[in-house]
Amino acid sequence: xxxxxxxxxxxxxxxxxxxxxxxxxxxxxxxxxxxxxxxxxxxxxxxxxxxxxxxxxxxxxxxxxxxxxxxxxxxxxxxxxxxxxxxxxxxxxxxxxxxxxxxxxxxxxxxxxxxxxxxxxxxxxxxxxxxxxxxxxxxxxxxxxx
Numbered sequence: 001x002x003x004x005x006x007x008x009x010x011x012x013x014x015x016x017x018x019x020x021x022x023x024x025x026x027x028x029x030x031x032x033x034x035x036x037x038x039x040x041x042x043x044x045x046x047x048x049x050x051x052x053x054x055x056x057x058x059x060x061x062x063x064x065x066x067x068x069x070x071x072x073x074x075x076x077x078x079x080x081x082x083x084x085x086x087x088x089x090x091x092x093x094x095x096x097x098x099x100x101x102x103x104x105x106x107x108x109x110x111x112x113x114x115x116x117x118x119x120x121x122x123x124x125x126x127x128x129x130x131x132x133x134x135x136x137x138x139x140x141x142x143x144x145x146x
Contacts, residue, residue, distance in 0.1 A: 034063075036070035038077055043144055045084050046121055050140040053131045055091050064088045076115045079105045083122050093129045102126040117143045 034040075044067060048060045056064065064084045071081040082105055086098045094102065102122050109119050120143065124136045132140070 034066070036067060038071070038074070038080065041067035041071065041084070042080060042115070042118060042121070045080065045087060046140045046144050049087060049121065049125055049128070049132060050137050050144070052087075052090070052128065056087060061088050075109065075112045076118055079109055079114060079122070080118055083118070083125060087125055090125075090128060094126060099126050117146070 035044075044063060048056050048064065064087060068081045068084050068088075071077040082101065086094055086102060089095070089098065102125060106119055106122050106126075109115070109122070120139060124132065124140065127133070127136065
């Protein structure tokens with residue numbers, strides 16, 4: 001009986017050890033997947049906007065917050081952070097003040113040779129009405145695939 005308990009105890013420890021190692025590697029893989037660079041944040045924002053239906057999910061809002069915090073002070077970085085903040089706040093469509101902010105961002109980026117993909121994304125976000133149109137989804141897919 002003691003031998004059986006010992007075998008079961010050892011087996012349980014081995015199983016728990018294997019599970020904890022698999023959880024650690026999954027966490028490492030997940031953290032390695034999150035790219036908080038400008039390019040990574042831009043693509044993640046495009047993905048969020050592309051899949052949006054009425055508003056971003058709680059998980060997307062949390063991810064957008066992570067990306068906003070990681071943006072640098074460059075013209076593109078600041079504009080992307082402001083765009084992500086608008087995306088986070090969308091409930092069916094951007095507010096009038098958010099639309100005005102987006103228009104200003106587009107103008108500023110155009111005047112400063114900003115990223116054309118970011119400009120397109122901002123224009124798409126400004127047009128969101130409950131969900132993204134099929135044409136805009138196609139544009140986002142093409143930009144994501146670059």
